[in-house]
Amino acid sequence: MTFEGFPDEGLVFYEGLEADNSKTYWTRHRAVYEACVRAPMQALVDELESEFGTAKLFRPYRDVRFSNDKTPYKTHQGAVVNPEGRGAGAWYVQVSAEGLRVGGGAWRLETDQVDRYRRAVADDVQGPRLRAEVDRLAGGNWEIDGDRLTRVPKGYDVDDGRADLLRHRSLHAGRLFPFADWLHRQEALDHVRTAWRDVSALNAWLADNVGATTKENRRH
Template sequence: MTFAGFPDEGLVFYEGLEADNSKTYWTRHRPDYEAHVRAPLQALVDELADEFGAAKIFRPYRDVRFSHDKTPYKTHQGAVVNPDGRGAGGWYVQLSADGLMVSGGSWRLESDQVARYRRAVADEVQGGRLQKEVDRLSAAGWDTEGERLTRVPVGFPADAERADLLRHKSLHATRRWIPADWLHDRRALDEVRNAWRDVTALNAWLADNVGATTKEPRSRR
C-alpha cells in the first residue's frame, strides 16, 4: 500500500473515541480505525523503513492494570523505530484528533544509561555537543522533553554548566502539528521524513554516549 495521507475520517474517529471511550464505540467504528488510522500509518512507516528501519506500531489498547483511569482505548496511534544495536535513540510518530506528532531521542532510560548520560553531559566536549544540538533543535521549533528531576542530581554542583540537561532522566525532542490540508496527502510523508532526519544527530549522540543497558531484564513471575 502506498501512503496517500491520513484521511480526515481518522481524526474524526479519534474525536468520537475521546467522547465515548467504550467497547461499544470501538466495536462499531473498528473498520474506521483499520482503514483510516492503522492502514495509512503502516503505509507511512513502510515507506520510511529503508532509511530509518522497521517500525513497531503500538497496540490501540491501554494497560489499565495499575491505572486509576480505566478507559480501555488509547486516543492516539503511535509507531516507533528503535534501530538494533544502538541502545538509545529512536524515532516516533503519532496521530490523534489533535493532529500529528513526531519525536526523536530516548523515552525511557535504565539507571546505568542515566549514569552514562550524566557523565557525558558533564564532559566538556560531549556535553557541549549535546547542548549545541538541543539549542539548534529548539531554534528550529522542537520542544525538549523527557522525565527530569526538580534539582541537579547528587554528585554535581547546583550551578553546574548544562544543569538543565543534567536534570534529565530521559531526553527526546518533539514537534506537533495541528490538522492541516497537507496531513491528508503525501506531504505528510515528507514532513515526517524531514523531521526524523532533523533529530538524527541527537539520536547519534545518545547512541554514542548512552548506548544499551547492561542491566539484566526483570524475570516474569
Template structure:
C-alpha cells in the same frame, strides 16, 4: 517487513475518530468505529512507517491501541493516539504519532535504564560531549522541537546548582518532538516528506545518544 499499501496521507476521519474517542473512550464507541480506525489510522500509519524505515535502517513497530490499565487509576481501555517507533538501538529511535490534534514526530530515548541515565548524565557533564548536546538541542529548538522525557524536579545528587547545562542534567531520559496540526498538510502524501524531514533533523540527537548513552539494558 509487512507489505503495505503506498502511503497516501491521513484522511480527516483519522483525527475525528480520536476526537470521538477522547469524548467516549468505551468499547461501544471503539466497536462502532473500528473500521474507521483500521482504514484511516492503522493502515496509513503502517504504510508511512514502512516507507520511513529504510531511511533509518530499522524495522518499524506499530504499537497496540489498547492501554495497560493494570496499575493505573485511569481505566480507559484505549489509547487516544496511535504511534509507530523505528528503533535503531534498544530503547533508542524515531517516533511518529497520529491523534486528534494531528501528527507528532519525535526521537530520543524514553524507556530508560539506570545505566542509560548514568551514561547520559556523565556525557552531559563532559565539556565536549555536553556542549555537543547543548548545541544540538538549541538547533532543534529553533526548528520547533521541544524537549521531553522523565526528569527530576530539582537537580541530580551531586550536580551543582550553577551547572551550565542544569536543565539537561535533570533529564533521566531525553526526547525531542514537535507537532503538526491536523489539516491539508498531513492529509496527503506530503506528510511523508514532513516526517522524513523531521527525522532527518533529529538524526544528530539520535547519533549523540547512540554514541554516549547506548542501548537499554534489562535489570
C-alpha cells in the same frame, strides 16, 4: 500499500472516540480504524524504513492496570523506530484528532544508562555537543522534555551551563503539527521524514554516549 495520507474518516474516528471511549463505539467503528488509521500509519513507516529502520506500531488498547483512568482505548495511533543495536535514541510518530506529532530521543533510560548519560553531559567534549544540539532543536520549534530531577544530582557542578541537562533521567524532543489539509496527502510523509532527519543528531548522541542497558532482564 503506498502512503496516500491519513483519510479524514480516521481523524473523525478519533473525535468520536474522545467523546465515547467505550467498547460499543470501538466495535462499531473498528473497520474505520483499521482502514483509515492503522493501514495508513503502516504504509507511512514502511516508506521510511529504508532510511530509519523498521517501526513498531503500538496497540490501540490502553494498559489500565495501574491507572486511575480506566478508558480502554488510546485516542491516537503511534509508531516507534528503535534502531537495532543502538540502545538509546528512537524516532516516534503519532496521528490523532489534533494532528501529527513527531519526536526523537529517549523516553526511558535504565539506571546504568542514566549514569552514562550524566557522565557524557559532564564531559568537556560530549557535553557541549549535546548542549548545542538541544539548543538548536529548541530554537526550531521542538519541545525538549523528559523525566527529570528537581535538583542537579550530587557530584556535579551546579554552576555548569549544562545543569538543566544533568537533571534529566530521560531526554526527548517533540513537535506537534496541528491539523492541516496536507495530513490527507502524501505530503505528510515529507513532514515526518524531514522532522526525523532533524532529530537524528540527538539520537546519534544518545546512541554513542548512552547505548543499550547492560542490566539483565529478570524473570519472576
